[in-house]
Amino acid sequence: MQLTLEFGGGLELLCDSEKIHKVNVDLPNGADDLTMKHLLSWVRTNLIKERPEMFMKGDTVRPGVLVLVNDCDWELSGQLDTTIEDKDVIVFISTLHGG
Amino acid sequence: MEAGEAKSKKAGGPRLCCICNQRRPVLKRPKTLQQICRECFYEVFEEEIHQVIVVNRLFKSGERVAIGASGGKDSTVLAYVLSELNRRHSYGLDLFLLSIDEGITGYRDDSLETVKRNELQYGLPLQILSYKDLYGWTMDEIVKMIGLKNNCTFCGVFRRQALDRGAALLKVDKLVTGHNADDIAETVLLNILRGDIARLSRCTSITTGEDGPIPRCKPFKYTYEKEIVMYAYFKKLDYFSTECIYSPNAYRGFAREFIKDLERLRPRAILDIIKSGEDFRIATTTKMPEQGTCERCGYISSQKWCKACVLLEGLNRGLPKMGIGRARGGINGDHTRETKAGSKSIETKQCGSLDF
Ligand SMILES: [Zn+2]
Ligand SMILES: [Zn+2]
Numbered sequence: 214m215q216l217t218l219e220f221g222g223g224l225e226l227l228c229d230s231e232k233i234h235k236v237n238v239d240l241p242n243g244a245d246d247l248t249m250k251h252l253l254s255w256v257r258t259n260l261i262k263e264r265p266e267m268f269m270k271g272d273t274v275r276p277g278v279l280v281l282v283n284d285c286d287w288e289l290s291g292q293l294d295t296t297i298e299d300k301d302v303i304v305f306i307s308t309l310h311g312g
Numbered sequence: 313m314e315a316g317e318a319k320s321k322k323a324g325g326p327r328l329c330c331i332c333n334q335r336r337p338v339l340k341r342p343k344t345l346q347q348i349c350r351e352c353f354y355e356v357f358e359e360e361i362h363q364v365i366v367v368n369r370l371f372k373s374g375e376r377v378a379i380g381a382s383g384g385k386d387s388t389v390l391a392y393v394l395s396e397l398n399r400r401h402s403y404g405l406d407l408f409l410l411s412i413d414e415g416i417t418g419y420r421d422d423s424l425e426t427v428k429r430n431e432l433q434y435g436l437p438l439q440i441l442s443y444k445d446l447y448g449w450t451m452d453e454i455v456k457m458i459g460l461k462n463n464c465t466f467c468g469v470f471r472r473q474a475l476d477r478g479a480a481l482l483k484v485d486k487l488v489t490g491h492n493a494d495d496i497a498e499t500v501l502l503n504i505l506r507g508d509i510a511r512l513s514r515c516t517s518i519t520t521g522e523d524g525p526i527p528r529c530k531p532f533k534y535t536y537e538k539e540i541v542m543y544a545y546f547k548k549l550d551y552f553s554t555e556c557i558y559s560p561n562a563y564r565g566f567a568r569e570f571i572k573d574l575e576r577l578r579p580r581a582i583l584d585i586i587k588s589g590e591d592f593r594i595a596t597t598t599k600m601p602e603q604g605t606c607e608r609c610g611y612i613s614s615q616k617w618c619k620a621c622v623l624l625e626g627l628n629r630g631l632p633k634m635g636i637g638r639a640r641g642g643i644n645g646d647h648t649r650e651t652k653a654g655s656k657s658i659e660t661k662q663c664g665s666l667d668f
């Protein structure tokens with residue numbers, strides 16, 4: 214499915230200093246849905262070019278990284294369990310850079 | 313079955329904002345765990361800051377107030393919100409942006425461009441002061457001299473004075489900085505770890521330096537970093553975020569990481585830590601460093617020379633390690649008014665951001 218991923222707050226520096234990435238992500242084998250959990254590991258493998266520990270900790274984002282799915286805080290949609298649909302826009306913003 | 317559950321979570325049913333009960337929530341507030349819509353978020357975010365300003369009597373009508381502006385998220389949101397509140401609630405303040413140009417090629421250049429845009433966007437006059445003007449050295453030159461290791465000592469010490477000098481130049485009554493609740497919780501923790509009671513009591517004060525020439529205050533003392541960033545995102549405010557090229561690791565402090573981990577488990581932890589810091593204040597019978605003035609430049613100092621003058625002397629004499637860390641026998645070695653190093657401070661954030 215087609216997704217728009219946006220990186221901000223300094224996270225863009227981890228992926229070629231490009232803020233907006235239009236990507237195609239396939240459903241994992243045998244799954245009916247794409248969850249944020251899967252998308253995060255996809256991002257880590259395919260987009261993050263350096264210092265992945267700035268983006269992730271364990272299987273989720275590093276504390277201090279905000280996630281919005283279609284402009285809505287992912288804490289309202291189940292975080293890692295949030296299901297992603299075609300044409301969704303997912304934004305990652307680090308709160309940790311600068312003041 | 314599991315997949316079905318996840319789906320219904322996303323659809324979320326007809327869940328509505330728990331303040332207005334009308335619109336779709338977009339944010340979970342860390343402070344209250346409320347789910348609120350964008351409009352209600354703007355309102356509570358701004359209103360809480362207004363209340364902090366009113367309850368703590370941060371300003372008086374007619375005052376000239378400089379906003380320490382780094383181009384980063386905190387000071388950008390502060391400039392926006394403060395000019396908004398000043399209009400809405402008729403504070404009667406003359407607001408200014410004050411920025412420091414450390415002379416870091418590629419880093420400060422970009423963030424200063426952000427501040428210059430903010431000057432136009434918010435209609436606030438901007439004053440930029442450079443290290444070169446103030447100290448005769450740019451950060452690039454300092455790093456060339458001392459290498460990459462200790463330069464944040466210079467950043468922190470020089471910037472603190474630079475803001476005061478800039479504020480004096482603007483003839484302002486007060487200086488406000490964008491330190492947020494997360495920053496303050498982190499500083500409380502670091503000061504506890506160091507057993508630094510003098511700084512522990514000072515770092516939770518919303519206003520400091522009332523005995524000095526220009527008091528400083530922190531209107532975001534109770535404002536969560538998450539909400540500041542969300543506010544900037546939803547309002548599409550123009551801010552700059554990158555690490556200072558001279559300290560790629562400085563901000564990745566253990567304390568920050570710890571605070572963020574705690575916040576994830578229990579968002580109230582940040583406010584609780586600030587509260588702990590405030591309550592410690594009661595028990596301060598510890599002797600505070602005596603405040604005097606620097607014999608060289610007149611800046612507040614508990615020692616013969618202020619930290620900036622010691623560092624500058626080292627640079628100018630080609631002994632750049634002077635005044636850094638535990639080195640003894642320097643300028644203040646024989647003449648200290650207080651045996652305890654009174655002017656050492658903790659780098660709470662990367663050097664590119666404003667310091668306590
Ligand atoms: Zn609402
Ligand atoms: Zn630095």
Ligand SMILES: [Zn+2]
Nearest residue numbers: 606609618621
């Ligand atoms: Zn001095």
